[in-house]
Each structure stands twice: as structure tokens, then as C-alpha cells.
Amino acid sequence: MIGVDWGTSSCRAYRMTGAGQIIARASSPSGILQVAAGAFPSVLRAIVGDWLADGETTIILCGMVGSRQGWVEAPYLPCPADPAAIGAALVRVPFDGADVWLIPGLSDRDEAGTPEVMRGEETQIIGALDAIGPSGLVCLPGSHSKWAHIDAGRIAGFRTYFSGEAFAALRGGTILGRMMDDAPHDSGAFARGVARSADGGHLLHQLFGVRSLALFGELTTAQTASYLSGLLIGHEIRAAMPAGAAVHLIGAAGLCGLYAEAIALCAGHAILVDEDAAAHGLARVGHARSAV
Numbered sequence: 340m341i342g343v344d345w346g347t348s349s350c351r352a353y354r355m356t357g358a359g360q361i362i363a364r365a366s367s368p369s370g371i372l373q374v375a376a377g378a379f380p381s382v383l384r385a386i387v388g389d390w391l392a393d394g395e396t397t398i399i400l401c402g403m404v405g406s407r408q409g410w411v412e413a414p415y416l417p418c419p420a421d422p423a424a425i426g427a428a429l430v431r432v433p434f435d436g437a438d439v440w441l442i443p444g445l446s447d448r449d450e451a452g453t454p455e456v457m458r459g460e461e462t463q464i465i466g467a468l469d470a471i472g473p474s475g476l477v478c479l480p481g482s483h484s485k486w487a488h489i490d491a492g493r494i495a496g497f498r499t500y501f502s503g504e505a506f507a508a509l510r511g512g513t514i515l516g517r518m519m520d521d522a523p524h525d526s527g528a529f530a531r532g533v534a535r536s537a538d539g540g541h542l543l544h545q546l547f548g549v550r551s552l553a554l555f556g557e558l559t560t561a562q563t564a565s566y567l568s569g570l571l572i573g574h575e576i577r578a579a580m581p582a583g584a585a586v587h588l589i590g591a592a593g594l595c596g597l598y599a600e601a602i603a604l605c606a607g608h609a610i611l612v613d614e615d616a617a618a619h620g621l622a623r624v625g626h627a628r629s630a631v
Contacts, residue, residue: 340397341387341437342621345404346370346459350382351617354390359622361615363390371409379410380434391436398434399625401442401617402459405430415446415456419493422465426627442624447496455499459617460485463589464494466620467612470587476580477587477612480594482507486579500575503594506568515546515567518553520560526600528562532569533576533604542574572601580607589616 342353348370354363369382384391387398405413413430429440444458460479464471464487471477473492479485482504487497510516535545549567552558558566576598580586585608588595592614599609613619 340399340622340625341390341395342618342625343383343387343398343400343404344402344459344462344617344621345400345409346402347372350386350404352386353615353618353621354387354395355618355622359619359626361618371403371406379404383434383439384436396437397625398437398439399429399442399621399628400432400439401462401621401624405441405444406458411441413441413443416443418445418447418497419490419495420445420461421493422468422623422627424493425461425465426624429624429628440625440628442621445494445497447498449498455497457485457497457499460487460497460589461494462620462624463616464489464620465623466616466618467587467589468492468623470610470612475587476584477589478579478598479589480598481590484575498579500579502571502575506571509546509567510564515549515563518550518558518560519564519567522561522564524597525562525565528558528565529569529597529600530604532566532571533573533601534569535566536570536573536577537605542570545570568597569601572598573605576601576605576607580605582606584608585610587612590614 340355344351350367350369352365353361355361365386367386374382404410411432416428428443432439432441442462445461447455464477471489475489477487484500484502485497488495549563553563583606586602587610588598589612595611602609
């Protein structure tokens with residue numbers, strides 16, 4: 340089978356055996372925002388056409404390709420959800436030469452009743468269930484970080500944190516960015532930001548300290564970005580992680596490394612999960628669909 344993780348800015352494809360082993364990979368910068376209306380079939384064929392010619396007949400897609408801005412909208416499946424429920428909710432996509440299926444995103448609601456949504460992360464979580472076990476806490480760092488609770492092998496619920504996009508916006512669009520250099524990660528400044536997140540006072544108040552500390556020479560321009568990152572990630576972790584919890588991290592190694600640092604500083608324990616979790620999840624959902 341072929342599994343495709345198709346997001347906003349890029350597309351990653353995997354050719355896999357029946358047992359889910361990856362035997363070939365392909366990637367493209369053609370994220371959904373770069374694909375013209377009606378061009379999804381031709382873009383997909385350009386990426387996986389050789390595998391189709393070699394006999395593959397099933398393609399499973401996950402990610403923003405199933406959003407309202409993507410190829411076909413796949414309705415959200417409410418939590419709790421397990422691989423079997425997700426496999427039963429796949430959406431068929433018309434495509435000549437192969438059976439193409441979209442994995443639905445998941446939805447939840449927070450304590451106030453505000454909706455939560457994810458697309459693509461559910462597939463990564465499913466691919467990591469063997470490592471996580473029947474219950475546990477999972478974090479997928481990113482522009483919109485997801486924290487999900489696993490219970491009885493199901494994604495029981497999740498919460499989203501705007502930390503990554505907030506960091507980019509604050510650095511690129513506010514006066515705070517004028518105090519920053521493009522410097523390497525500074526672990527000391529990052530740890531200082533994480534520590535500051537435990538202090539009393541609102542995040543909006545603490546953010547101004549990024550500027551004032553630099554004005555008084557207590558942070559250098561090479562340190563301020565790391566301090567800001569630690570402040571935001573620290574607030575996220577303290578809100579999402581129970582004290583002393585083990586957190587399974589799924590995502591790019593560099594960003595997961597930052598979260599692992601911060602989780603340790605917040606008295607948690609980070610466990611890094613295989614970066615191929617999306618591919619494993621695509622295979623697992625593909626098998627679940629076959630069993631329906």
C-alpha cells in the first residue's frame with residue numbers, strides 16, 4: 340500500500356509492505372496551499388506514479404489534504420477514537436487507477452465547550468500506540484501543538500496550544516523581535532524562560548520582560564529568542580502536563596529536543612517516539628480499513 344502524509348506546506352509519501360514496513364519514500368514541497376483547484380490527482384500521480392505502475396492499488400491519505408482547503412473534506416470524527424473507528428470512517432476519493440482513502444481528522448471539546456480539532460496528528464498518534472501503551476500522554480510540538488490523552492488504546496481527548504505560531508508572530512511582528520539576533524539555541528536562556536513561566540503573573544506581563552531584560556543588559560540579543568521560546572513552551576507544558584508525568588513526544592527531532600529540555604525542567608519525563616510515526620499510522624489505519 341501507499342501512505343501519504345499531505346500537509347499545508349509539504350507532502351511525504353511511503354510505499355509499505357503488507358506488514359507496514361517502509362520500502363520506499365518520496366517527498367514534495369507541494370503542500371495543499373501550493374496545489375491549484377482540481378490539481379490534486381495530477382500532483383499525487385506525479386509523486387507516487389512509479390509505485391502505481393509497479394502494481395500498488397491502495398493509497399491512504401492523512402493531514403490537511405482532508406480539510407476544507409484540501410482535496411476533499413473529510414468530516415471530523417469525535418473523540419474517543421481508536422484505529423478501528425478511524426478505519427471505518429475513511430472517506431473515498433475518486434481517482435483513476437487506485438483506491439484512494441482519506442483519514443478523517445478528530446474533534447474534541449475543552450472544559451468550556453470550545454471545539455478542538457486535529458488533522459494528521461491522529462495518524463501519528465496511532466502509529467505510536469505500541470510505544471505509548473494502552474494509556475499515556477502524548478505531545479506533538481508544532482505551530483499548533485497537540486497534547487492528547489490515550490486511554491484503553493483510544494485517543495480519549497486532546498488540547499491545542501498556539502505556542503509555535505505565537506513565537507513566530509512575536510518574533511517577526513512585534514517590538515520583541517527587534518531585540519533578537521539569528522543566534523543558535525542558548526540552553527541557559529531557554530531554561531531561564533521556562534523557569535520564569537512558573538512565576539506569578541500573566542503571560543502577557545511576562546512577555547514584556549523579554550524586551551525589558553534586554554534593555555537592562557540582563558539578556559543579550561543572542562539570548563532573547565531562546566528566552567522567549569522557553570517562556571512560551573514553559574507556559575504550555577505547565578498547563579498541559581501533570582507534575583511528574585511521562586510525555587511521549589512525536590515530531591521533528593530538533594523541536595522535540597526543545598520540548599524534552601523544558602519537560603525535564605518542569606519535573607516531567609520525556610520519551611521520544613519514532614519520527615516515522617505517521618507512516619506507521621497510515622499502515623495501521625489501512626489494515627483497519629481492510630478489516631471493516
